[in-house]
Amino acid sequence: MSLVAQTSNQPLIVWDWIGRNLTNIWDRTVEHIVLTVIAVGIGVLISAGLSLIALRWRRSYSPITWVAGLLYTIPSLALFTFFVPFTGLSVLTAEIGLVSYTLLILVRNMVTGIVEVPSEVLEAADAMGYSRRGRFLRIELPLALPVIITGIRLATVTIIGLVTITSLIGLGGLGYFINRGLQTFSSPIGTTQIFVGTVLSIALAVTADLSLVGVERILTPWRTRRIGR
Amino acid sequence: MSQFVGDVVAWFADPVNWTGSNGVPNRVWEHVQMSVLAMVIATAIAVPIAVYLAHRRMGETFVVGIVNLARAIPSFGVIAVALPITIRMGLGLGFWPTLLALLFLAIPPLFSNTHAGISGVDQATVEAAEGMGMTNRQVMTGVEIPLAMPIMLVGARVAAVQVVATATLGALVAWGGLGRYIIDGFATQDLVEVFAGGLLVAVLAVATELLFSLAERLVRRRYHSEQLTRSTV
Numbered sequence: 001m002s003l004v005a006q007t008s009n010q011p012l013i014v015w016d017w018i019g020r021n022l023t024n025i026w027d028r029t030v031e032h033i034v035l036t037v038i039a040v041g042i043g044v045l046i047s048a049g050l051s052l053i054a055l056r057w058r059r060s061y062s063p064i065t066w067v068a069g070l071l072y073t074i075p076s077l078a079l080f081t082f083f084v085p086f087t088g089l090s091v092l093t094a095e096i097g098l099v100s101y102t103l104l105i106l107v108r109n110m111v112t113g114i115v116e117v118p119s120e121v122l123e124a125a126d127a128m129g130y131s132r133r134g135r136f137l138r139i140e141l142p143l144a145l146p147v148i149i150t151g152i153r154l155a156t157v158t159i160i161g162l163v164t165i166t167s168l169i170g171l172g173g174l175g176y177f178i179n180r181g182l183q184t185f186s187s188p189i190g191t192t193q194i195f196v197g198t199v200l201s202i203a204l205a206v207t208a209d210l211s212l213v214g215v216e217r218i219l220t221p222w223r224t225r226r227i228g229r
Numbered sequence: 230m231s232q233f234v235g236d237v238v239a240w241f242a243d244p245v246n247w248t249g250s251n252g253v254p255n256r257v258w259e260h261v262q263m264s265v266l267a268m269v270i271a272t273a274i275a276v277p278i279a280v281y282l283a284h285r286r287m288g289e290t291f292v293v294g295i296v297n298l299a300r301a302i303p304s305f306g307v308i309a310v311a312l313p314i315t316i317r318m319g320l321g322l323g324f325w326p327t328l329l330a331l332l333f334l335a336i337p338p339l340f341s342n343t344h345a346g347i348s349g350v351d352q353a354t355v356e357a358a359e360g361m362g363m364t365n366r367q368v369m370t371g372v373e374i375p376l377a378m379p380i381m382l383v384g385a386r387v388a389a390v391q392v393v394a395t396a397t398l399g400a401l402v403a404w405g406g407l408g409r410y411i412i413d414g415f416a417t418q419d420l421v422e423v424f425a426g427g428l429l430v431a432v433l434a435v436a437t438e439l440l441f442s443l444a445e446r447l448v449r450r451r452y453h454s455e456q457l458t459r460s461t462v
Contacts, residue, residue, distance in 0.1 A: 012313060073438045074431040075394030081411055081427030085233050085420045154300070161303035165398075168415065178309045182401055191313040198306030205301035 014192045025177075025196065032173025032204060035163045038095055040156050043102030050103070051110035061111060068104035076101065076162045080169050089170040098162060102155040109151025113144030146223065149216040153209055160205040164197065174201045236421045237428070246425075251409065253429065260406040260433060263324075263399065264392045267331035271388065274332070275339040276381070283347030284369055292344045299337035304395045307333050312402045327399035327406075334395055335388040342384025346377030379449045386441035393434045407433065 018025070050068075054061040071079070079097040087093045117140050125139045164175025172179060174197045181193030217223075240246060247253050282288035308330035315325040350373050358372045374381075400408030410426025413419075 070435065073390055073435050075397055075434050077394075077397050077408070077411060078427035078430040078434070081414075081423045082431075085424055086230065157300050161301070161305075164303040164305040167305075168401075168412075175303070175305055178303075178306055182309050182312065185309075185312050185316070194306070194309040194313065198303065198310055201303045201306055202301050209297075209301070 010188045012188065012191050013195055014188045017189055017192045018196060025174075025200070028172075028174050028176050029200060029204065031171070032160070032163050032175075032201070035091070035094060035098065035166065035171065035173055036156065036159050036208070038091075039098035039159050039163075040102060040152065042095065043099045043106055043155060043159075044152065046099065047103055047106035047110055050107050051114070054107065054111050055114055064107060065104065068107055071100040072104040074100075076165050077168060080166070084169060091171065093169055094163075094166040094171050098159055098166075101158060101162060105155045105158065106151045109147050109154075110144070113147030113151075114140050116147070117143045142220070145220050146216060149212060149219070153212045156208050156212060157205045160201060160208060164201055174198075174204070233421070233424075237424050240421050240425045250405075256405060256407050256409060257429065257433070260393070260396055260430075263327060263331070263396050263404075263406060264389065264437075267328055267335055267392050267396075268385070268389055270328075271332050271335035271339055271392075272385070275336045276343050279340045279343035280347055280369055280374065283344045284365070284373060286348070288344060289348075292341050295337050296341045299334075304330070304334055304391070305398060308395065308398045308402060322403040323399075324404060326402045327396065327404040330398075331392050331395060335392050338384045338387040338391070339381075340384075342387070343377065343381045346380030346384075347373050349380065350376045379445055382441060382445040382448060386438065386445065389437050389441055390434055393437050394430070397430050 050064050054064050076097055079100060080093055083093040083096050087096070121139065121143065122135065125135045130139065163171075163173045164178055166172050167175035167179035177193040177197030178201075179197075181190045181195075181197065184190035185194070241253075245252075249255070279288075282291075308326060311326035311330040311333070312322070315321065315329060318325075320326075354372060354376070355368060358368045363371065396406050397408035397411065399406050400412040407426055407430045410422050410429070414421075414423030414426060
């Protein structure tokens, strides 16, 4: 009960602290973005390779998604602990874990996007004399783009949340504040840091999601035009 | 590397790690108990509301909003924010902030999948049931819920895996469970203990996923065979 008495008359958020730590907050936000961009970037590259394999040899799709699904099911903190003994408390450890998480979402959406291109469209492209590669790059990929970008949006938002957990292995981006806040939770500075870390992480996820919607609009202008009409 | 693997094997072979409150059986039991408790309460809150709203064809926008928002909220932040809240409520550390955070994370997938499952039930089926003189309640429990069950179980699976994963973070707010090995191991730089904890959490999460997948398959098969017999009669 003493803890209650001690904390209940204290403010939850010390606004001064935020003002005094703006540079620190900015640096951690940048770290958060960098960790996310690396994870999603590498995730997209690996997933693109896996998706091409799955599309070329259809039988490989279910083992690929099975392994990606297993990686997705293992809690992120557990995944980090598997690599800490070998790669230390490093960006590499964090990225191995984060990239593993993107694979299921990305591969699923990439393969679905391509497979769901209507067969009439493919037949028309063949009749127009497209080569197999030309058809893939100029017809299938652009038509699959909305589904692929939806996958990238899901992966990005998920990773932004998971980056906070990397604070437990010495990184964390905005999760750094959540972790520090937990260690001093009985002080108003502690709760302030918890809220700052959490709220900014949510804001970052929402911003990234909306930006990717914008990217999708730019890359698939024919869809927006149709809606406009 | 082989040295490290040997140390992990030795950790699991050490009887000290299998007895008392910090033993594997007790930590697994705590983790399972907390996860089941959170799932039961979350289901009791989310499912009735979702069934009712979907039955009334209400809450569509709310579902989309809750799904998008839930994805953007970091689980680590949820458990951290739960701590000052439970302390101010006089509930203290450990059990309550962990449970509160798990409920918060389990409700959205349960709610949205239940809503989607019920909304997806063929309107003609519902009308037929009403035509047979079934009451609203009978339509919900006897027609809509059984037909929506496979999708509801998808929601339960997503929620349960999320709950098992996040319960690990309970160790950060002074609760027990398997996260203790990871957090205490990091604190004492005992990477063998950290690894062992990670392994146990991973196995529990995968087991949860498999359990719910199995339940889903059983329900689908039952529903499917019923449909087959119905159509052949």
